[in-house]
Amino acid sequence: xxxxxxxxxxxxxxxxxxxxxxxxxxxxxxxxxxxxxxxxxxxxxxxxxxxxxxxxxxxxxxxxxxxxxxxxxxxxxxxxxxxxxxxxxxxxxxxxxxxxxxxxxxxxxxxxxxxxxxxxxxxxxxxxxxxxxxxxxxxxxxxxxxxxxxxxxxxxxxxxxxxxxxxxxxxxxxxxxxxxxxxxxxxxxxxxxxxxxxxxxxxxxxxxxxxxxxxxxxxxxxxxxxxxxxxxxxxxxxxxxxxxxxxxxxxxxxxxxxxxxxxxxxxxxxxxxxxxxxxxxxxxxxxxxxxxxxxxxxxxxxxxxxxxxxxxxxxxxxxx
Ligand code: CP
Ligand code: NVA
Numbered sequence: 001x002x003x004x005x006x007x008x009x010x011x012x013x014x015x016x017x018x019x020x021x022x023x024x025x026x027x028x029x030x031x032x033x034x035x036x037x038x039x040x041x042x043x044x045x046x047x048x049x050x051x052x053x054x055x056x057x058x059x060x061x062x063x064x065x066x067x068x069x070x071x072x073x074x075x076x077x078x079x080x081x082x083x084x085x086x087x088x089x090x091x092x093x094x095x096x097x098x099x100x101x102x103x104x105x106x107x108x109x110x111x112x113x114x115x116x117x118x119x120x121x122x123x124x125x126x127x128x129x130x131x132x133x134x135x136x137x138x139x140x141x142x143x144x145x146x147x148x149x150x151x152x153x154x155x156x157x158x159x160x161x162x163x164x165x166x167x168x169x170x171x172x173x174x175x176x177x178x179x180x181x182x183x184x185x186x187x188x189x190x191x192x193x194x195x196x197x198x199x200x201x202x203x204x205x206x207x208x209x210x211x212x213x214x215x216x217x218x219x220x221x222x223x224x225x226x227x228x229x230x231x232x233x234x235x236x237x238x239x240x241x242x243x244x245x246x247x248x249x250x251x252x253x254x255x256x257x258x259x260x261x262x263x264x265x266x267x268x269x270x271x272x273x274x275x276x277x278x279x280x281x282x283x284x285x286x287x288x289x290x291x292x293x294x295x296x297x298x299x300x301x302x303x304x305x306x307x308x309x310x311x312x313x314x315x316x317x318x319x320x
Pocket of ligand 1: 059060061062063064132140270271272
């Protein structure tokens, strides 16, 4: 079990587990307000004078740029820390966290190991956001659920069919579904499903029957409002690429599979996509795909997360 111990009065976002349903709804409310104001061209300098550091052990387009653009829109500044800062190499990670937290208000970390992010949060003395680990991708899941609510007008009655690997993105999305009462059906091959321990965490969080797991992707998508997939080989698993291609081949989201999903269903993918593997061009570029809106909402939701973490929701929402 991953510990999430935090210093008093400092909020972190390390997993969706750590958020209550009301806190998720509050982040969505802040996001809606910020997104609407941006659409109207209204300046929102709520993070003026605040500094965000980004520390990435793996590559990123969406997470990095959406955080940097997001804090700039809110009047703050970002610092992308390159390899020369020597995280994990030049000094102890605890010393690194303690010192970095003296300079900045927020740190986004993308790390191979989830424990790296947990330890960092325990020592940084500022708010820490998980920008993806082997275990979780909470910013992605929150943006995904926000996107689904925005698209359909409500999360109530929606069913997500997850087709593919039971990975970091799937775990966080499932936890969000548990907290917000969204039905989740997973077509995931055995050996790539959630651990018993994680299923029991989902049950405790509100997914009383656990995720419904099926062998056949067709069965999963038949009742779906959302068909969601992610890469078969996540960053850090490259040595398993060939084996995963073999195992996941029957789980490709292609036009045939989408033909079994309801017409009004949408296709989602956290991206980057490996076209021709987990999804075909005709699906990701097709009329049901909302992947670009989904990626755009990463920025809006992360603006909401930053405002919430720094306890500025009241300042934004009073009078709205
Ligand atoms: N979806 C996502 O996190 O994308 P990046 O790896 O580009 O940040
Ligand atoms: N599961 C993927 C998500 C990338 C955003 C990975 O970890 O590489």
